[in-house]
Amino acid sequence: MIQIDHLSKKYTRGGLALDDVTLTLQEGMVGLLGPNGAGKSSLMRILATLTAPTSGGASIFGVPLKNAEEIRRMIGYLPQQFQVYPQLTATEFLDYVGVMKGIKDAKKRKSEISSLLEEVNLQDKANKRVRTYSGGMKRRLGIAQALLGSPQVLIVDEPTAGLDPEERVRFRNLLTRFSLGRIVLLSTHIVADIESNCRQIAVLDKGKVRMSGELSELQKCGRGKVWEAHLSEAEFASLDPMAVVSTRRTEEGLLCRVIGDRPLSGAALVQPTLEDGYLALLRSEHAKGVAKS
Numbered sequence: 001m002i003q004i005d006h007l008s009k010k011y012t013r014g015g016l017a018l019d020d021v022t023l024t025l026q027e028g029m030v031g032l033l034g035p036n037g038a039g040k041s042s043l044m045r046i047l048a049t050l051t052a053p054t055s056g057g058a059s060i061f062g063v064p065l066k067n068a069e070e071i072r073r074m075i076g077y078l079p080q081q082f083q084v085y086p087q088l089t090a091t092e093f094l095d096y097v098g099v100m101k102g103i104k105d106a107k108k109r110k111s112e113i114s115s116l117l118e119e120v121n122l123q124d125k126a127n128k129r130v131r132t133y134s135g136g137m138k139r140r141l142g143i144a145q146a147l148l149g150s151p152q153v154l155i156v157d158e159p160t161a162g163l164d165p166e167e168r169v170r171f172r173n174l175l176t177r178f179s180l181g182r183i184v185l186l187s188t189h190i191v192a193d194i195e196s197n198c199r200q201i202a203v204l205d206k207g208k209v210r211m212s213g214e215l216s217e218l219q220k221c222g223r224g225k226v227w228e229a230h231l232s233e234a235e236f237a238s239l240d241p242m243a244v245v246s247t248r249r250t251e252e253g254l255l256c257r258v259i260g261d262r263p264l265s266g267a268a269l270v271q272p273t274l275e276d277g278y279l280a281l282l283r284s285e286h287a288k289g290v291a292k293s
């Protein structure tokens, strides 16, 4: 379990990135969802002991963050910008990481690296230089380095950013597999990344926790707030763009899906998707009126 208590982070040259965050994260896949600048990376860097909180604290399986060495032995971390020396092969890179993680026995390192490369489906590329890898392959190598030493907790910061849809699905499945018996904390601003496989989800916005719970609870945030209506181009143009979730051209005009507390004329209330729930939660302040005043 990861316990986060009243954690705040203020950067010297910046505002409050985290504002009194309290969360309990359980075993399994945990999605940390939030728009750009919400504070996701800051929280992950703190949990990875790369930066200290300004106030508050956290513990991982009962070990407080200030025991940084012990925490680092428990976690694997894949940062948002994962860099590898391009001239190294995957095997050479992972061997280096293994040494840094204190796996002293060369035979043990070799066998762990070989099974990890198989897990992430890079066994055929093991001896190719990383500079020849695609973005998706580099991410998979990133996961392999994070998993080296079998950490109990895996922290992955926007791992699917920049991946094509096929790689994204493959990557999600990979993480789901690894989450069995571990905590995998995954940050993203894409709802689809957490839709199918997260047991728990926390939404951060402007450094604050906006909700934490099961996926169904996030979906519920959209209840009674999602509407669909066929609109003319002129009616569409008069809408507040922040309230529009999607538009689709049909024979009757533009079918618009909007979030708001009061309907457009002729609008029908529809069942919210998870994404609707997320947008409704983020826009709850904004979506009080749908039409532009």
Ligand SMILES: Nc1ncnc2c1ncn2[C@@H]1O[C@H](COP(=O)(O)OP(=O)(O)OP(=O)(O)O)[C@@H](O)[C@H]1O
Pocket (backbone or CB within 6 Å): 011, 012, 013, 014, 015, 016, 017, 034, 035, 036, 037, 038, 039, 040, 041, 042, 043, 080, 189
């Ligand atoms: N080193 C830093 N110095 C000053 N401000 C920072 C620093 N790192 C982050 N911030 C600020 O803290 C806030 C939270 O940033 P953070 O990167 O944690 O958010 P995020 O949710 O991960 O965003 P993204 O999805 O864009 O990566 C932002 O306003 C950002 O500009």
